[in-house]
Amino acid sequence: MSEAMTNTFSQAPVTPISLRRRITDKVMTGAAVLTVLIVLAPLVAIFAYVVYRGIGAINWAFLTQTPKPVGEAGGGMANAIVGSALILGIASIVGVPFGIGAGIYLAEFGRNRFGSAIRFTADVLNGVPSIVIGIVAWSILVRERGFSALAGGLALAIMMVPTISRTTEEMLLLVPQALREAAYGLGVPRWRTTLSIVLRTATSGVITGIMLAFARIAGETAPLLFTALGNSFWNLHYNQPTAALPLQIYVYANSPYDDWHRQAWAGSLVLIVLIVSSVAAVRYVVRRGSFGTA
Amino acid sequence: MANPAFPRPDMPGPQPVAAAKVNADAVQSTPLLQSSGGEATDRIFRSAITACGLAVLGVLALIVYELVTSSRLSWHAFGLKFFVGSDWDPVSEQFGALPFVYGTLVSSLVALVIAVPLSIGVAVFTTEMCPKSLRGPLSFFVELLAAIPSVIYGLWAMFVLVPLLSGYVQPFLAKTLGWTGLFEGPPYGIGMLAAGIILSIMIIPIISSISREVLTVVPQHQREGVLALGATRWEMIRVGVLRNARAGIVGGIILGLGRALGETIAVTMVIGNRPEIAKSLFAPGYTMASVLANEFSEATGDVYLSALVEIGLALFLVTIIVNALAQLLVWTVTRGQPARANV
Numbered sequence: 063m064s065e066a067m068t069n070t071f072s073q074a075p076v077t078p079i080s081l082r083r084r085i086t087d088k089v090m091t092g093a094a095v096l097t098v099l100i101v102l103a104p105l106v107a108i109f110a111y112v113v114y115r116g117i118g119a120i121n122w123a124f125l126t127q128t129p130k131p132v133g134e135a136g137g138g139m140a141n142a143i144v145g146s147a148l149i150l151g152i153a154s155i156v157g158v159p160f161g162i163g164a165g166i167y168l169a170e171f172g173r174n175r176f177g178s179a180i181r182f183t184a185d186v187l188n189g190v191p192s193i194v195i196g197i198v199a200w201s202i203l204v205r206e207r208g209f210s211a212l213a214g215g216l217a218l219a220i221m222m223v224p225t226i227s228r229t230t231e232e233m234l235l236l237v238p239q240a241l242r243e244a245a246y247g248l249g250v251p252r253w254r255t256t257l258s259i260v261l262r263t264a265t266s267g268v269i270t271g272i273m274l275a276f277a278r279i280a281g282e283t284a285p286l287l288f289t290a291l292g293n294s295f296w297n298l299h300y301n302q303p304t305a306a307l308p309l310q311i312y313v314y315a316n317s318p319y320d321d322w323h324r325q326a327w328a329g330s331l332v333l334i335v336l337i338v339s340s341v342a343a344v345r346y347v348v349r350r351g352s353f354g355t356a
Numbered sequence: 357m358a359n360p361a362f363p364r365p366d367m368p369g370p371q372p373v374a375a376a377k378v379n380a381d382a383v384q385s386t387p388l389l390q391s392s393g394g395e396a397t398d399r400i401f402r403s404a405i406t407a408c409g410l411a412v413l414g415v416l417a418l419i420v421y422e423l424v425t426s427s428r429l430s431w432h433a434f435g436l437k438f439f440v441g442s443d444w445d446p447v448s449e450q451f452g453a454l455p456f457v458y459g460t461l462v463s464s465l466v467a468l469v470i471a472v473p474l475s476i477g478v479a480v481f482t483t484e485m486c487p488k489s490l491r492g493p494l495s496f497f498v499e500l501l502a503a504i505p506s507v508i509y510g511l512w513a514m515f516v517l518v519p520l521l522s523g524y525v526q527p528f529l530a531k532t533l534g535w536t537g538l539f540e541g542p543p544y545g546i547g548m549l550a551a552g553i554i555l556s557i558m559i560i561p562i563i564s565s566i567s568r569e570v571l572t573v574v575p576q577h578q579r580e581g582v583l584a585l586g587a588t589r590w591e592m593i594r595v596g597v598l599r600n601a602r603a604g605i606v607g608g609i610i611l612g613l614g615r616a617l618g619e620t621i622a623v624t625m626v627i628g629n630r631p632e633i634a635k636s637l638f639a640p641g642y643t644m645a646s647v648l649a650n651e652f653s654e655a656t657g658d659v660y661l662s663a664l665v666e667i668g669l670a671l672f673l674v675t676i677i678v679n680a681l682a683q684l685l686v687w688t689v690t691r692g693q694p695a696r697a698n699v
Binding site: 166280315345 | 411508680
């Protein structure tokens with residue numbers, strides 16, 4: 063390679079590029095295009111198949127009824143949809159304030175070694191397998207008090223914090239320093255500046271982070287396996303085992319019944335619509351918001 | 357966001373109280389110019405915010421503490437033998453985790469072998485080759501792969517990928533590459549190969565988006581310099597771009613590895629869940645995460661539970677080390693920006 067280059071350089075610059083090099087260039091370009099096609103193929107295949115099987119399987123009963131006993135056809139996942147909402151609600155109530163708080167700390171007070179430690183921990187925490195977080199939630203809450211929506215929500219909250227805090231930090235750092243100085247100049251105390259001016263300005267970016275974290279935890283199954291556990295009946299109490307959509311899909315997919323497979327596809331469609339719409343909402347907010355270059 | 361009423365008993369330390377205080381203050385309408393009492397509130401605000409930051413460290417400490425204390429029983433009973441023994445017999449309380457460790461490593465390795473070239477190809481295409489107008493949509497679609505829940509990957513793999521493998525791909529591989537010993541035995545579809553393939557699809561968005569980020573920060577003059585020397589586009593990419601971004605790309609690969617090691621549900625659905633060590637990729641296997649998913653909620657007996665938690669602890673330590681390494685590598689290239697799969 064380097065030899066070829068020096069040659070081109072030392073000779074007249076108009077020397078045509080050798081055939082071998084031109085072919086390599088074309089071949090590698092073709093290879094790159096091919097990788098893109100290969101990577102997009104499963105995406106298209108999965109979406110198309112989920113929509114195809116899901117639309118055929120979804121009906122009013124699916125959205126309004128609870129599961130029928132084993133082997134009996136019919137029934138639905140209404141309790142799992144509501145249960146997911148309950149668990150995700152608990153996770154957001156716990157995870158969002160902490161994530162935003164940690165993000166504010168990193169952006170406004172975290173320009174030091176301690177801040178770097180937190181930043182690094184958050185990034186590392188982001189990579190902890192979700193099933194391990196499930197074990198920890200089990201060990202804290204379930205071992206003594208039994209399976210509950212609260213334990214599932216806590217596990218998911220732990221997973222939300224790193225994403226929210228890091229995006230919040232990034233977004234707050236985009237707010238111009240002059241804005242803070244202007245507020246201080248008017249005699250506004252620091253806390254008020256941070257909350258009503260800096261955070262307020264970065265709202266759309268912070269919401270992006272929250273939605274991303276939400277989209278990530280909404281489809282999680284592993285941390286719920288031994289925290290929320292699942293339930294065939296309605297439950298709205300935070301301290302009881304609760305059904306969740308991903309859990310129900312998992313159980314039904316592994317069952318030998320065709321009708322349950324059908325419902326697993328319907329559940330997948332509901333889940334994917336939920337997640338893709340929150341991701342799309344993020345894109346929309348990002349495009350409209352003032353600080354949109356996430 | 358302003359939600360002072362959270363369930364208290366489960367949260368560590370005094371943070372919830374402090375956070376609630378801040379939120380209450382934010383709602384109060386004090387005139388902007390009145391700064392009296394600002395200092396005291398500032399101190400409270402600052403400690404509340406610091407507490408939130410500390411909570412991040414606290415969560416990590418909590419994870420370590422819970423895993424270590426809950427796995428102590430198994431550690432005392434088996435020691436290091438736990439990771440070299442291959443007997444997994446809950447009835448006679450003999451626990452050796454080697455088949456799970458093996459399954460985790462091999463399935464992740466298969467995933468990397470497939471995912472790395474594809475991801476780098478996609479990253480190179482999006483940053484260096486494709487028209488600007490295509491760049492945004494393309495990265496959006498690739499990252500949409502990261503938004504699909506693991507359980508849906510598993511479902512799709514069970515009903516589409518596995519029949520495809522057993523019907524077409526595996527017979528073909530057995531005929532052409534069977535002599536290597538990696539592709540032999542009955543083509544069930546379910547097994548290590550299926551797990552590796554589904555994992556590779558799941559980690560491609562991570563590796564490719566980080567590679568893309570890293571490629572974008574390679575300074576433009578590097579490209580121009582190499583082009584000015586008479587290089588073709590591919591030579592420019594190889595010498596001017598890829599070589600400069602090497603550390604960051606390796607970081608992205610390691611981050612993908614971390615995700616593959618810990619991935620649970622999709623793998624559990626297609627790997628076959630049999631604790632055996634086989635050379636052939638067609639054979640069923642078992643991973644550390646899958647055994648947790650399958651056995652944890654039904655485990656009876658303290659030693660059994662403790663052995664499972666020890667697997668969790670091992671998985672945690674491995675992913676922590678792998679991730680820390682990856683973060684450091686990516687940080688050296690992008691200077692402190694987080695390595696994230698989405699956005």
